[in-house]
Amino acid sequence: MRYQFCQYVTIVDMSDEILSEVIFEHGEFESNAVAIGSSVLIHQLGLKQFDVVYDKREGKTTRYKIEDIEVNLIEQPTVTRVFLEPVRLIVGQHDIGEVE
Numbered sequence: 001m002r003y004q005f006c007q008y009v010t011i012v013d014m015s016d017e018i019l020s021e022v023i024f025e026h027g028e029f030e031s032n033a034v035a036i037g038s039s040v041l042i043h044q045l046g047l048k049q050f051d052v053v054y055d056k057r058e059g060k061t062t063r064y065k066i067e068d069i070e071v072n073l074i075e076q077p078t079v080t081r082v083f084l085e086p087v088r089l090i091v092g093q094h095d096i097g098e099v100e
């Protein structure tokens with residue numbers, strides 16, 4: 001089955017003031033059945049200026065838990081979105097510099 005993996009990301013400044021909240025789309029993946037509470041191993045998220053990107057530097061992988069599974073029966077074909085646990089990124093601390 002194909003799943004669209006998404007994750008809520010809150011971008012804050014050093015004073016913990018919210019600058020923006022976005023849904024980062026990891027993409028569509030073919031997988032066996034997934035369940036809430038399962039874990040997904042993927043690249044960590046980071047910031048390039050104010051854009052959320054993968055931090056693909058060596059050793060920058062992390063495990064996120066699946067928090068919710070949404071099946072949209074209105075769209076055709078049916079879309080199944082898997083939401084990973086939300087993450088908070090701090091401008092200045094989670095900047096990864098230039099992305100290749």
